[in-house]
Amino acid sequence: MHAFSAMTHGRDPKAAAILEALAHALSAADGDSVSYYSELLEIGLGDTPATDDVQAE
Numbered sequence: 001m002h003a004f005s006a007m008t009h010g011r012d013p014k015a016a017a018i019l020e021a022l023a024h025a026l027s028a029a030d031g032d033s034v035s036y037y038s039e040l041l042e043i044g045l046g047d048t049p050a051t052d053d054v055q056a057e
Contacts, residue, residue, distance in 0.1 A: 011049060013049075022037075022041075
């Protein structure tokens with residue numbers, strides 16, 4: 001759910017908080033899930049300000 005929220009609100013100034021919650025959720029996920037959602041986010045966020053937040057981590 002966090003992944004879809006991040007993509008939906010990628011232009012929102014508070015996107016970093018959504019990405020932080022997603023990172024926390026993925027820290028407990030298996031490697032295949034992390035890879036899947038990472039790729040999904042890379043495509044879904046496209047050229048939004050949230051992409052800069054993801055790349056900074």
